[in-house]
């Protein structure tokens with residue numbers, strides 16, 4: 321990991337240092353556009369082709385049904401079932417608290433406005449399954465979809481080498497009451513859910529994280545189809561702000577936890593302490609040696625860096641420009657820092673709150689904006705699965721009170737039919 325001194329960095333240096341997953345020659349875009357066009361034109365046939373090309377599996381059917389899921393899920397041990405249930409319960413509890421009925425507001429006497437939630441009818445969930453299969457992501461997307469009350473939930477996940485999904489994905493499907501999982505991964509899955517194929521329904525909104533191909537496909541279909549997306553949730557990243565109260569072994573473990581996701585993940589340490597920086601680097605080297613995914617994590621770590629700052633305020637300034645998916649405040653004094661956080665997907669406070677708890681089971685959602693999209697997007701929540709429909713109701717007193725102002729406002733815009741829709745009611749005495 322390269323080390324930079326914040327005081328020596330210009331604004332331009334900070335801007336270029338905080339860029340990630342750029343595709344300067346548009347290689348990923350071009351490839352993904354081809355995949356999308358092929359799926360749009362050839363439907364299921366394209367999905368069989370891509371399963372062979374990218375997943376190296378020859379499929380004879382594009383989905384697993386309930387009986388097959390039950391058979392596969394039988395391999396989940398009681399201890400694993402219990403852990404999945406713990407995660408399910410905490411995620412459910414936290415997400416259910418997000419469903420709130422709003423008060424009606426009388427803006428003028430006789431004029432009442434309010435909002436009601438309506439579930440998005442057809443949603444598509446993408447569950448990553450490339451270098452690691454992520455049943456936790458299935459919980460993170462399926463639970464809020466169920467709480468919101470979506471009518472149709474389409475689930476796509478890449479086929480594994482045996483042409484199936486693994487036992488944990490099957491088990492979570494059954495836990496969520498979902499009885500079909502499509503064996504489709506990558507950008508082809510996004511295209512299938514956006515356009516629909518002979519087998520897969522077109523959905524209104526696509527959710528879920530994924531690698532650069534998945535994320536690029538989501539951003540393309542967002543601007544080219546009527547299907548919406550949750551957010552760009554690409555390669556995982558973490559930024560840790562640490563002072564001298566941090567524990568280097570903990571900091572190193574948290575950096576590696578995100579680094580092991582993929583070679584394009586990023587793990588950044590911003591610290592006021594050179595001693596902590598040096599000790600963390602030594603710990604990273606030590607811990608890397610025993611990780612089964614060391615090969616992947618090492619590449620991500622090589623693509624990551626440390627920034628030394630004079631103060632925690634400077635560290636927070638850097639973090640706010642970076643806008644990390646995950647922000648860890650590895651300091652006992654975190655309470656004084658939270659007000660300064662402007663841009664972050666999910667925040668982990670103090671030295672005893674590893675990011676992994678949010679990945680799996682604390683209750684918060686792990687589907688979060690990456691590549692600095694945390695500047696404008698929130699992570700997935702129940703809100704992501706609903707629309708908020710506004711209502712208004714006017715009494716006789718209401719139209720008398722508000723009508724004259726609306727007539728004048730319509731005149732100001734030269735829209736006489738608008739004015740008339742009010743006048744005919746005011747004059748209807």
Ligand SMILES: NC(=O)c1ccc[n+]([C@@H]2O[C@H](COP(=O)([O-])OP(=O)(O)OC[C@H]3O[C@@H](n4cnc5c(N)ncnc54)[C@H](O)[C@@H]3O)[C@@H](O)[C@H]2O)c1
Pocket residue numbers: 351374375447448449450451452454457478479504505506507529530531532533534552553554555556581582585645686687688689690
């Ligand atoms: N931001 C978040 O909220 C969040 C959450 C969980 C995981 N993630 C990220 O999700 C990603 C998961 O990536 P993954 O690769 O393991 O699984 P994935 O399911 O996202 O991608 C696998 C699919 O990518 C396609 N693919 C692979 N190589 C390709 C190529 N050369 N050309 C075209 N398509 C290709 C294949 O179809 C394959 O099925 C990781 O980067 C991880 O960090 C992010």
Ligand SMILES: N[C@H](CO)Cc1c[nH]c[nH+]1
Pocket residue numbers: 454456457555556557578645679686687688
């Ligand atoms: N850290 C990922 C989000 O970037 C989520 C995850 C799933 N499993 C493990 N981690």
Ligand SMILES: [Zn+2]
Pocket residue numbers: 556577578581679
């Ligand atoms: Zn993770």
